[in-house]
Amino acid sequence: MSRSVPSILLVNPWIVDFAAYDFWNKPVGLLSVGAALRDAGCEIRLLDCMDRYHPALAGEAAARPVRAVPTGDDGSGHFPKTILDKPQLLAAVPRRWGRYGLLLETVRSLIASEPAPDVVLVTSGMTYWYPGVQAVIACIRERHPGVPVLLGGIYATLCAEHARRLSGADRVIPGEGERTGLEAVAAITGLRIDSSRAADAEPFPAPAQDLYPVLRSASLITSRGCPFRCPFCASHLLTGGGFKTRSPECVVREIESLFREKGTVDFAFVDDALLFRKEEHFLPLLKLLAGKQLPLRLHAPNGMHPSWIDGETAVLMRKTGFRTIRLSMETVNPDRLREMGGKVTAESLKEAVRRFVEAGYRPAELGAYAIMGLPGQPIAETAETLAFVFSLGLRISLAAFSPIPGTVSWDEAVRTGLIAKDADPLVSNHAAFLALTRPAEYGRYVKLGTLAADGNGMLKSGIRPMEDRAFRKRLSEFT
Ligand code: B12
Numbered sequence: 001m002s003r004s005v006p007s008i009l010l011v012n013p014w015i016v017d018f019a020a021y022d023f024w025n026k027p028v029g030l031l032s033v034g035a036a037l038r039d040a041g042c043e044i045r046l047l048d049c050m051d052r053y054h055p056a057l058a059g060e061a062a063a064r065p066v067r068a069v070p071t072g073d074d075g076s077g078h079f080p081k082t083i084l085d086k087p088q089l090l091a092a093v094p095r096r097w098g099r100y101g102l103l104l105e106t107v108r109s110l111i112a113s114e115p116a117p118d119v120v121l122v123t124s125g126m127t128y129w130y131p132g133v134q135a136v137i138a139c140i141r142e143r144h145p146g147v148p149v150l151l152g153g154i155y156a157t158l159c160a161e162h163a164r165r166l167s168g169a170d171r172v173i174p175g176e177g178e179r180t181g182l183e184a185v186a187a188i189t190g191l192r193i194d195s196s197r198a199a200d201a202e203p204f205p206a207p208a209q210d211l212y213p214v215l216r217s218a219s220l221i222t223s224r225g226c227p228f229r230c231p232f233c234a235s236h237l238l239t240g241g242g243f244k245t246r247s248p249e250c251v252v253r254e255i256e257s258l259f260r261e262k263g264t265v266d267f268a269f270v271d272d273a274l275l276f277r278k279e280e281h282f283l284p285l286l287k288l289l290a291g292k293q294l295p296l297r298l299h300a301p302n303g304m305h306p307s308w309i310d311g312e313t314a315v316l317m318r319k320t321g322f323r324t325i326r327l328s329m330e331t332v333n334p335d336r337l338r339e340m341g342g343k344v345t346a347e348s349l350k351e352a353v354r355r356f357v358e359a360g361y362r363p364a365e366l367g368a369y370a371i372m373g374l375p376g377q378p379i380a381e382t383a384e385t386l387a388f389v390f391s392l393g394l395r396i397s398l399a400a401f402s403p404i405p406g407t408v409s410w411d412e413a414v415r416t417g418l419i420a421k422d423a424d425p426l427v428s429n430h431a432a433f434l435a436l437t438r439p440a441e442y443g444r445y446v447k448l449g450t451l452a453a454d455g456n457g458m459l460k461s462g463i464r465p466m467e468d469r470a471f472r473k474r475l476s477e478f479t
Helices: 028-039 055-063 104-113 127-143 154-158 160-166 178-189 235-239 248-262 282-292 311-320 334-339 346-358 379-391 408-415 433-437 439-460 469-476
Strands: 007-012 015-017 043-048 081-083 098-100 119-122 149-151 217-220 266-269 297-304 322-330 366-372 395-400
Touching: 007 028, 007 127, 015 127, 028 043, 028 119, 028 178, 043 104, 055 104, 104 127, 119 127, 119 178, 127 149, 127 154, 127 160, 149 178, 154 160, 154 235, 217 248, 248 282, 282 311, 311 322, 311 346, 322 346, 322 379, 346 366, 366 379, 379 395, 379 439, 379 469, 395 439, 433 439, 439 469
Parallel strands: 007 043, 007 119, 119 149, 217 266, 266 297, 297 322, 322 366, 366 395
Antiparallel strands: 015 098, 081 098
């Protein structure tokens, strides 16, 4: 063992993509692994290439055409972007590709400015962001060639073989990482694991978000897993299929301590199924939080299931300060909804909106997700869904389908020739997949996206898009 207290560097790589926006996002998986290591006696440090409030950003200002400024007052915002040449595989996508986050030189000098750690733990997000993973591992290797690099996270779990061949990490560790990460670090450093410590603990720890010098917004993960098996979703592959929750007391302690110690007021819940078993989990959590009377702004950027919204839930969400509420609608086509597990209907969305309005929200403060570009799904169906969502006065977020390895939709996409079995993850980028697989229709998808954005803008200025004749006319081109 190199020293008495193992020193661990946690690394969140760059996003490399056509677009990226900070929806209060923090690498909570990596930071949970970090919390477990700290609890076991390690010293942990963080290098987050995506930190929009990193002190080093001030030194980048001169080299940056786009500044890292928050948009609006809710802590979300644009990441700074460095334009890069598109990989050949994405040449046909008519958008600008780039690396988001700190400059390459900044990351290099941050790595150089600290003593060598004993182990580096790198996380990974979307499967098609792997070039950012490769790049950051290369930077670590450059400076600390002998230090073991472990890679985990979503890409490492869903594309483990690809990551083993191409990431540059010494070891790829798929799946949940609190235990496996700790064991790997122990094997390298000689750290002794005290197994009695975890006996009565929570199912997973609060992520170590206190490592940020400035924590303008935080992510909260109160549960892991999802009871549904939507064909396009990989959640069950990432969380092992079960459902587990942290205790409401523990989550509220986490919120209160970040509020008091870091001044954080914007918190985003990133659970897959925030409202599942809400009587035992989310509602008690909200009641506890309401009792604290903290001036928070809460966000639920992941889609919530409309049928689980009742009067009590809506009132408590209002009371505790929820500002961002997105509901899953997916599509208005009842056959497709049934194929996708039948968890939502147009009626259930209407009913959820009614509950939120009774609790004091304006419909335009709420949003709904619709999916577009599923295999066999015509663009007219997405346009109808858009019309339905706007007729309720809600904002819409269009989510473009892209196949994820290991899911039913992936197998279907391979079977129907939409994607090769051994395709490079880059071609499944959600912003690229439509352009690559439906080039003739791509322009219409872009137009529909613009229409959605315009409708959202109208709602913001108090106009209902479906009551506007010009808007209806533009929409009719799609139906
Ligand atoms: C929160 C979330 C979002 C947020 C923020 C996402 C972001 N920018 O990162 C929002 C709502 C904005 C979002 C949007 C989208 N998302 Co999303 N999202 C999630 C979600 C629900 C949770 C991610 C998370 O925080 N997990 C919790 C932590 C605890 O898990 P974790 O990071 O995996 O970490 C654990 C392990 O991996 C491991 N680990 C992690 N790092 C390390 C490191 C080491 C060394 C070790 C040992 C272990 C280890 O240990 C951790 C703890 O056990 C996941 C589903 C899921 N269950 O993961 C989908 C998911 C990541 N999203 C997905 C998709 C498709 C999207 C969209 C593209 C949807 C769309 N079509 O528009 C968009 C666009 C994303 C973008 N460009 O930013 C896909 C991923 C697809 C892919 N190809 O990779 C997922 C998997 C959901 C799905 N459909 O299956 N998303």
